[in-house]
Amino acid sequence: xxxxxxxxxxxxxxxxxxxxxxxxxxxxxxxxxxxxxxxxxxxxxxxxxxxxxxxxxxxxxxxxxxxxxxxxxxxxxxxxxxxxxxxxxxxxxxxxxxxxxxxxxxxxxxxxxxxxxxxxxxxxxxxxxxxxxxxxxxxxxxxxxxxxxxxxxxxxxxxxxxxxxxxxxxxxxxxxxxxxxxxxxxxxxxxxxxxxxxxxxxxxxxxxxxxxxxxxxxxxxxxxxxxxxxxxxxxxxxxxxxxxxxxxxxxxxxxxxxxxxxxxxxxxxxxxx
Amino acid sequence: xxxxxxxxxxxxxxxxxxxxxxxxxxxxxxxxxxxxxxxxxxxxxxxxxxxxxxxxxxxxxxxxxxxxxxxxxxxxxxxxxxxxxxxxxxxxxxxxxxxxxxxxxxxxxxxxxxxxxxxxxxxxxxxxxxxxxxxxxxxxxxxxxxxxxxxxxxxxxxxxxxxxxxxxxxxxxxxxxxxxxxxxxxxxxxxxxxxxxxxxxxxxxxxxxxxxxxxxxxxxxxxxxxxxxxxxxxxxxxxxxxxxxxxxxxxxxxxxxxxxxxxxxxxxxxxxxx
Amino acid sequence: xxxxxxxxxxxxxxxxxxxxxxxxxxxxxxxxxxxxxxxxxxxxxxxxxxxxxxxxxxxxxxxxxxxxxxxxxxxxxxxxxxxxxxxxxxxxxxxxxxxxxxxxxxxxxxxxxxxxxxxxxxxxxxxxxxxxxxxxxxxxxxxxxxxxxxxxxxxxxxxxxxxxxxxxxxxxxxxxxxxxxxxxxxxxxxxxxxxxxxxxxxxxxxxxxxxxxxxxxxxxxxxxxxxxxxxxxxxxxx
Numbered sequence: 001x002x003x004x005x006x007x008x009x010x011x012x013x014x015x016x017x018x019x020x021x022x023x024x025x026x027x028x029x030x031x032x033x034x035x036x037x038x039x040x041x042x043x044x045x046x047x048x049x050x051x052x053x054x055x056x057x058x059x060x061x062x063x064x065x066x067x068x069x070x071x072x073x074x075x076x077x078x079x080x081x082x083x084x085x086x087x088x089x090x091x092x093x094x095x096x097x098x099x100x101x102x103x104x105x106x107x108x109x110x111x112x113x114x115x116x117x118x119x120x121x122x123x124x125x126x127x128x129x130x131x132x133x134x135x136x137x138x139x140x141x142x143x144x145x146x147x148x149x150x151x152x153x154x155x156x157x158x159x160x161x162x163x164x165x166x167x168x169x170x171x172x173x174x175x176x177x178x179x180x181x182x183x184x185x186x187x188x189x190x191x192x193x194x195x196x197x198x199x200x201x202x203x204x205x206x207x208x209x210x211x212x213x214x215x216x217x218x219x220x221x222x223x224x225x226x227x228x229x230x231x232x233x234x235x236x237x238x239x240x241x242x243x244x245x246x247x248x249x250x251x252x253x254x255x256x257x258x259x260x261x262x263x264x265x266x267x268x269x270x271x272x273x
Numbered sequence: 274x275x276x277x278x279x280x281x282x283x284x285x286x287x288x289x290x291x292x293x294x295x296x297x298x299x300x301x302x303x304x305x306x307x308x309x310x311x312x313x314x315x316x317x318x319x320x321x322x323x324x325x326x327x328x329x330x331x332x333x334x335x336x337x338x339x340x341x342x343x344x345x346x347x348x349x350x351x352x353x354x355x356x357x358x359x360x361x362x363x364x365x366x367x368x369x370x371x372x373x374x375x376x377x378x379x380x381x382x383x384x385x386x387x388x389x390x391x392x393x394x395x396x397x398x399x400x401x402x403x404x405x406x407x408x409x410x411x412x413x414x415x416x417x418x419x420x421x422x423x424x425x426x427x428x429x430x431x432x433x434x435x436x437x438x439x440x441x442x443x444x445x446x447x448x449x450x451x452x453x454x455x456x457x458x459x460x461x462x463x464x465x466x467x468x469x470x471x472x473x474x475x476x477x478x479x480x481x482x483x484x485x486x487x488x489x490x491x492x493x494x495x496x497x498x499x500x501x502x503x504x505x506x507x508x509x510x511x512x513x514x515x516x517x518x519x520x521x522x523x524x525x526x527x528x529x530x531x532x533x534x535x536x537x538x539x540x541x542x543x544x545x546x547x
Numbered sequence: 548x549x550x551x552x553x554x555x556x557x558x559x560x561x562x563x564x565x566x567x568x569x570x571x572x573x574x575x576x577x578x579x580x581x582x583x584x585x586x587x588x589x590x591x592x593x594x595x596x597x598x599x600x601x602x603x604x605x606x607x608x609x610x611x612x613x614x615x616x617x618x619x620x621x622x623x624x625x626x627x628x629x630x631x632x633x634x635x636x637x638x639x640x641x642x643x644x645x646x647x648x649x650x651x652x653x654x655x656x657x658x659x660x661x662x663x664x665x666x667x668x669x670x671x672x673x674x675x676x677x678x679x680x681x682x683x684x685x686x687x688x689x690x691x692x693x694x695x696x697x698x699x700x701x702x703x704x705x706x707x708x709x710x711x712x713x714x715x716x717x718x719x720x721x722x723x724x725x726x727x728x729x730x731x732x733x734x735x736x737x738x739x740x741x742x743x744x745x746x747x748x749x750x751x752x753x754x755x756x757x758x759x760x761x762x763x764x765x766x767x768x769x770x771x772x773x774x775x776x777x778x779x780x781x782x783x784x785x
Contacts, residue, residue, distance in 0.1 A: 006371045008379050010353035014338035014407045017439050021452040055416045056328040057363045057485070059648070059682055068316055072415060074361045078650050079683035082367065087724040096360060096368050101411045102318040102334030110357075130595075132613070132622055136650045138721055139685075144361035146413070148332065149315050167595050170648045172622040174613065175596030219596035219620065256594050259624045263592045266646065267626065280674050281658065281713045281740060285748075364683050 007110065016106050037196060038067075045180075045192040045247055048254050050160075052168040052262040058144075060169025062258070064161040068151025068194060073161045075169040078139035091136035095124040097158065099147045105195065119145075119155055126159050126179070126215035126225030132172040141171055152194040156181040159215045159225070164255050168262055175217035176255055177224050180247040182240045183211045184232060189240050191247055199230050208236050214244035218252040284490055291478055298327075298484065303526060305469075305482040308427070308534070310541040312435045319408075320436025320460070324428040326482065329418040333428035335410050335436045339450070342398070342405040350397025350405040354382040356412045356425055363417035363485070381496075381508070382412065382425055389466035389500035392433065396461055400443045404450065408436070408460075419484040422496060426468040431538055436460040465538070466500045467531040471523050476513040481526060495520075497527035590628075593621035593641045600639065607632060611641030649676040651685055651718045651727050656736075659687050659729065661712045667691050669708050671716075673727065686726040689716060693730035694769050695737075706755075706767035707731075713740040715771050737771035 003009050036042070046067040055061035058074035065071075078091060097120040099108045112120075123145065131141070143166070145158045159179030166173060183193040186208055190197055199211040210230020216223050223245070228237060279286045279297075290297050300306065306327030315321035318334035342349055356378035360368045371379070386392065397406035410432065412425045437457035444451050472483035473493035480487055488494070493512020498505045504524065509515070515523075593599065593611075599621055600606060602614040609630075611623035621627075625643040632638050651657055651673055658675035668691060672684035694702045708714065715736050716729035731737045734754070743749045743759030743766060751770045752758045758765050 004370075006376050007355050008353050008383050010351050010407050010409060011340035011343075014340035017337060017339055017441050017450075017452045018454075019452075020339075020441065020450040021439075021454055054330075055362065057416055057418060058361075070315075072361070076360075076364050076683065078648055079364070080685045081724060087721075098359065098361075100332075100334060100357075100413050101409065102315055102321070102336045104317055107336045107338060107409060110355075136648070138724065139650045142360065144359065146359065146361050146415075148413075149317050151316070167624040170623060170625070170643050170646060172611065172648075173595035174615075174620070174622060176594065217596065219598060220615070256597075259594045260592045263624055263626065267590065267644075280680050281660065 004110070018105070036190065038194065042188055042190050043243070045250075046194070048251065050164060050254055050258040052164060052258055053265075058165075058169070060165045060167070060171070062161045062165035062168055064157050064164075066151075066153065066157055066192065068149055069153060069157050070148040071145060071154065071157045071161045072148060073143065073145045073158065073165040075141060075143050075162075075165045075171065077141035077169075078136035078171075079142070081138065081140050087138055089134070089137045091131075091133040091138075092140040093124060093128055093131055093133065093143065094140060095120045095127070095143045095145070095162070097123055097145045097147075099150060103147045104150045119158070122155060122225065122227055123158055123162060126177055127162055127166065129222075129224045130163065130173045130175055130177045130217055131166065132174065135172045141166070141169075150195060152196075152198045153181045153192050153213075155179065155213050155227075156192075156215075159213075160251065160255065164258060167259055175219045175222075176252070177215045177217055178248040178251050178255060179213060179215050180244040180251065181211060181213040182244050182247075184230070184236055184240050185209050187236075189236075189243055191243055207231050208233055212237060212240045212244060214241055214248065216245055216248035218249050283486065287487075287490055288475070291474060296480070296487070302479065303481045305530060305533075306484075308537060310427075310431055310537060312431055312541055312545055318432075319438060320432045320434075322428050322431035322435055324424045324431065326420060326424045326427075327418060327484070328416055329420060329424050329484075330415045331412050331421060331424040331428045332415055333410060333412045333425070333432040335408055335432050337436070337438050338407045338409065339399065339404050339441065340407045341403060342401075346394075347402035348398045348405070349394040351407040352386055352392060352394065352397075352410065353407060354386060354410040354412065354429060355379050356382060356414070356421075358414050358417065358421070362414040366417070378412075378422055378425055381422060382410075382429055384506060385426055385466050385468065385498055386429070389464050389498070389505045391430070391462050391464045391466055391500070393461065393463060399441050399450070404441075404443075406438065408433075417485060419486070419488045420470050420482050423468045423470050423482065426466060426498065427534060427538075430462070430465060430467070431541070433460055434462045434538065434542060464500045465531075465535050466498050466505050467527075467534045468496055468498045468506075469523075469527040469530045471495045471497075471526075473513045473515070477519075479519060479523065495523055497524055499527050499531040501531075590626035592624075592626050594624050595620075595622055597621045599627065599641075604636075606637045606639055609638040609640035611643075612639055647679055649679045649681070651676050651687075651721075653718055653720065655718045657687070657716055657718060657727075657729065658739075659714055659716055660684075661708045661710050661714060664704050664708055664710060666704055669704055670726065671714065671729070673729075687716070687718075687729045688722065688726040689714075689729045689731060693719065693728070693732055696732040703767075707769040708738065709741065709766075709768070711742055712738045712768065714738050714769075731769055731771070734772045737769040739771050739773060741766070741768055 049065040052062045055074040061074040063072045101108045156179035163177040183190040210232045212228040215225035309325040311323040315334045319337045320335035323332045358375040440453045440456045472480045472491035496508040599619045608614045608619045621641045623641045625641040628640045630638045657673045659671035659673045661671045663670040671687045673687045719730045720728040722728040745762045747761045749757035
């Protein structure tokens with residue numbers, strides 16, 4: 001990597017100390033014991049903590065914590081378009097997704113890598129159908145998502161977090177978008193996988209090994225985004241998606257509650273009402 | 274006619290408050306914002322700390338990696354501090370490489386570490402001449418409401434004090450490194466640098482711990498970094514001149530702030546360890 | 548699926564959400580009849596996508612709402628307000644009270660700070676739309692021909708605006724991708740706050756002049772005739 005003159009540079013090459021630790025036994029997630037490493041059942045999701053309004057500089061913000069997965073998101077706008085772009089009567093939505101360098105098991109780089117760019121686009125596509133873009137002609141809304149700690153299901157958590165942040169910012173939306181994900185391995189479907197359970201390309205290539213992430217607009221009962229990885233049979237994918245949808249519906253009250261709490265504090269702080 | 278609008282005439286708006294020795298957020302001129310520390314919040318980092326200075330918040334994560342030392346100093350490890358002011362924390366920052374201010378803060382935190390000698394780089398040695406620790410300390414600003422420099426130094430210091438390195442040993446038989454996750458060693462922090470920033474308002478009034486609005490209106494800034502009982506660094510990058518009495522005042526305030534902060538760090542570290 | 552996991556953190560009373568009615572996806576639901584907000588102790592809080600009531604001839608979907616599939620839904624996180632329109636319909640609105648997201652629209656009155664004056668136009672940054680403060684300013688432009696309504700060809704930009712002045716203006720067009728087009732060609736529009744060369748806030752003496760109370764010098768401006776209904780726009784509100 002070339003030296004970056006804008007940052008303090010360390011040694012040219014460094015390796016994670018965990019590269020030298022004794023290889024631990026491969027975790028077999030297909031085991032029918034129905035107990036996961038963290039003691040959950042395959043259907044169980046991790047406890048969720050969701051709070052809005054932490055970033056006071058932004059128009060709206062949200063923080064989501066799903067045990068080890070911690071994502072913070074801020075929303076700016078509608079504001080003037082920065083770059084010289086063509087005039088459009090539709091508002092524009094942009095999305096910037098970033099892992100902090102210390103968020104993953106192995107250290108991340110400062111520059112946005114391919115995975116982060118891919119997540120930015122997927123997030124944008126999941127949220128765009130939900131926003132009333134015609135309400136802010138020639139302006140843009142910027143969504144900034146930062147992953148503070150990654151313990152699996154990051155994209156799903158980001159979708160939920162970003163849509164709550166948009167609502168907190170007072171951007172008009174048809175509905176919230178709630179994200180959820182599942183790992184499929186053979187006949188087992190693990191909901192809300194953590195980092196060790198997530199599908200990676202290195203996994204053995206037998207059929208029905210992959211993952212799926214769904215973005216659902218629960219009130220309209222429409223799916224705004226689906227993305228799957230790995231080689232899956234339709235039946236299994238379908239079953240996993242149904243599980244994801246029901247997980248989203250379960251999460252909906254949590255998002256409503258978080259927004260209601262935010263609105264309530266807003267009203268109490270403002271004596272006018 | 275109205276001329277006190279905060280948005281249209283911020284300077285006039287501020288003057289009205291400052292005349293009465295108070296700031297719009299009800300602080301007195303020499304008062305810091307409430308400081309909150311949270312340690313160990315990032316499980317994937319070797320050490321981490323979240324600092325809130327009023328609404329300004331900075332999170333620092335220390336990630337340790339193994340590298341080869343420089344030939345001229347075979348025992349010395351590396352410490353690499355970087356400040357990230359992303360587009361998330363304030364509307365004025367844009368995505369892309371770090372801007373001037375982020376670069377300035379990165380250099381500043383690096384100077385603080387070097388001048389305060391808070392870490393002995395030779396303690397970061399694993400095998401002389403071959404393997405040493407590199408501590409990547411990344412400070413990410415989550416909410417930019419002024420005085421990010423102080424928050425960064427505090428986050429960095431707290432995160433370092435909360436850093437536990439896995440034991441890495443050289444196995445002579447197999448001639449390779451072995452890492453053991455089970456035993457972790459706490460990093461030795463030798464001194465406690467604390468930074469205090471003052472902003473100069475209307476060329477002569479000193480405001481402690483400025484908010485973003487106050488920074489924007491200020492005519493100059495002064496940062497004093499103390500390390501335990503000594504002054505480690507004084508920075509006054511241009512701006513309105515100050516007289517010696519004012520400078521002495523700032524330094525006194527910086528020392529009293531340093532005591533408060535060190536006490537806060539100890540309380541936080543103790544409360545978590547128990 | 549077990550709900551216990553997140554209930555543990557949210558064990559507060561579920562006051563606003565009757566899950567049977569609002570959050571589930573039940574198309575047969577015809578909705579509880581509109582709660583009378585005025586009688587309720589706390590305003591009803593809504594989130595985007597929340598179903599508010601059936602959409603029929605008795606109701607109109609107002610600000611912060613939209614209608615789809617025969618229902619009126621909320622499109623904002625805010626609270627519910629109902630009003631009666633002239634034709635006897637109920638207007639349903641979801642509002643945020645001073646915290647709305649506004650973008651300048653045609654015909655809106657805006658407050659702007661002049662940033663740059665050239666002989667043909669001046670540039671400004673819009674800091675307020677109506678009564679709402681903007682968190683981020685928008686770029687605006689006042690062309691020479693839009694400064695005043697009469698004797699347009701005799702307008703001199705330097706005698707109308709100076710950088711730093713606060714002006715009230717009306718949006719006449721969304722302009723190009725760069726800036727909004729503004730006009731001050733009305734008596735009530737123009738400079739409302741200006742600082743003299745001595746650094747003192749000036750007082751208006753005529754529609755085209757302002758006076759510095761310190762040096763007694765007069766400076767040229769396109770001065771707004773401030774009317775009572777506009778005063779709160781310029782920031783003296785409570």
